[in-house]
Amino acid sequence: MGIIEELKWRGAINQQTDEEGLRQLLEEKSVGLYCGIDPTGDSMHIGHLIPFIILKRFQMAGHRPYVVIGGGTGSIGDPSGRNSERELQTMEKVDANAEKLSLQMKKLFKAGQAQSGIHLANNKDWLMPMTLLEFLRDFGKEFSVNVMLSKDVVASRLDTGISFTEFSYQIIQSIDFLHLFKHEDVQLQIGGADQWGNITAGLDLIRRKEGVEAEAYGLTIPLLLKADGTKFGKTAGGAVWLDPQKTTPYEFYQFWFNQDDRDVVKYLKYFTFLTEEEIDRLAEVVQNEPHKRLAQKVLAEEMTRFVHGQEALDEAITISEALFSGNVQQLKADQIEASFKDVPNTNVKKGSYPIIDFLVDEAKVVPSRRQAREDIQNGAIYIKGERITDLDYEVNDKDSYDQRFVLIRRGKRRYFLVHLV
Known part of the structure; x- marks a missing residue:
């Protein structure tokens, strides 16, 4: 050809x-x-x-x-x-x-x-x-x-x-x-x-x-349009940059991974250097097993490797897998900062705090002390990936990433980032 x-x-x-x-x-x-x-x-x-x-x-x-x-x-x-x-x-x-x-x-x-x-x-x-x-x-x-x-x-x-x-x-x-x-x-x-x-x-x-x-x-x-008729590349959060300081490799990877099934084959053709046979195979997976999101995964890998290199791709995959599994304790402070910069965040003075005080008064993750007690007893509070069920738990440096951040999860997917100052 x-x-x-x-x-x-x-x-x-x-x-x-x-x-x-x-x-x-x-x-x-x-x-x-x-x-x-x-x-x-x-x-x-x-x-x-x-x-x-x-x-x-x-x-x-x-x-x-x-x-x-x-x-x-x-x-x-x-x-x-x-x-x-x-x-x-x-x-x-x-x-x-x-x-x-x-x-x-x-x-x-x-x-x-x-x-x-x-x-x-x-x-x-x-x-x-x-x-x-x-x-x-x-x-x-x-x-x-x-x-x-x-x-x-x-x-x-x-x-x-x-x-x-x-x-x-x-x-x-x-x-x-x-x-x-x-x-x-x-x-x-x-x-x-x-x-x-x-x-x-x-x-x-x-x-x-x-x-x-x-x-x-x-x-x-041609002008590249998404399946919904909007212009490609425009997101609610603004432009997706090639500069890793503006858009981290993890965010870059996630942008491609989250593409619509209706668009992903078109993007594989436009942006990757995969062969016709490889793309046809992925198109079949999109048609028959869309839940696997294999085409999106390949698209994200190909584009992140092309723009940022293999090392950045490996880190993006590490972060993605940790967040999907909830095993965020294995992540480093810089990875946490890159991954959660868009979640609700607040500043808290370094020190040791009773868990309820920390959640309600300091981090403002939970609106009331009653709700905080219920969340803890129901196993809905995680700090640094660990479920906290002890009402007398003390939050301090051991729960932080390099004494810079404390990451709180409430429920399945609601994250909060606390900056220690």
């Missing part, structure tokens, strides 16, 4: 400028291709992953991927269907974000290893030296305002308004494609569905500058 056929099977192609021409080119040679990302933040989230996983698939098929960090374009914004202007950032902030995104890309593509084949570039390097007069003379003359206004990324903003700065974004991104075409033999740009207008603008510029016979292509990936 060729790379285009594989992408079609995975449901990962939205539009192509010349499918047959691109297929022939990919069969003839190792092709340079690129995808860009603007450093508007200091980390990618899972929504950003989709085009770069496509880039990785091309890499595995023997082609030459380029990642362009938009240190230039990211400083001015991007009219990609938003109803408002992007907030401009200082160049210092843009540069700092670009450095962090570059590190994430190197990790994803295993840059630095033999035969990694990934090339990183920053469009600031060729855009910043350009003067305003050079921009207008060499590139502005090549673009028709009428055509630019017809592009979806601009047309969708005409009612609400768009600045000249963001209106010019497609010209600047076109310069990126031309630069890579001329200097790096890059012939294919890929991007999300909302980038079609910018990609085709780049192709037009290449043909005006390099001749109508210039071989350059564009490919976009």
Whole structure:
């Protein structure tokens, strides 16, 4: 199966400028291709992953991927269907974000290893030296305002308004494609569905500058929607980040593990590098034995390993198994902090407390002393994974994780984290 056929099977192609021409080119040679990302933040989230996983698939098929960090374009914004202007950032902030995104890309593509084949570039390097007069003379003359206004990324903003700065974004991104075409033999740009207008603008510029016979292509990936019609990657808790300081590997693992049966096979095709046979086998399990959640488990393992590595995956599984079994006493303080940062929490001064005082007055886990006594006698209170049934029990350092936290469970699944101060 060729790379285009594989992408079609995975449901990962939205539009192509010349499918047959691109297929022939990919069969003839190792092709340079690129995808860009603007450093508007200091980390990618899972929504950003989709085009770069496509880039990785091309890499595995023997082609030459380029990642362009938009240190230039990211400083001015991007009219990609938003109803408002992007907030401009200082160049210092843009540069700092670009450095962090570059590190994430190197990790994803295993840059630095033999035969990694990934090339990183920053469009600031060729855009910043350009003067305003050079921009207008060499590139502005090549673009028709009428055509630019017809592009979806601009047309969708005409009612609400768009600045000249963001209106010019497609010209600047076109310069990126031309630069890579001329200097790096890059012939294919890929991007999300909302980038079609910018990609085709780049192709037009290449043909005006390099001749109508210039071989350059564009490919976009469809917008990924969940079974309920909402956009993939949006959660009640906000974005799911690739930065482990923003979203821990355990939280990352749990995000994938908790996917709907209706979506999991689609995500296996989109995001993992499993074969068609492996995914078909998992699809059968989803159909016949959904309670096993085997497909979700494989998806969570594949994605956590890909983004965070085997060691982080092992820790995420350890935490998950401990929480499922209730054996949280085997976890370390850092694992507790990562796992329970979203549960109700409070601060309590270090010391020794009678269990009822601790539950009612200090941790405020139980609303009344009568209820606390009933919960203890009924075996509904656990501290550090151990059931407490003694009304005279004293809570102190022995119940903590490194004298930092006390973890309380009330009932089957209600956890409370007490920070010792």
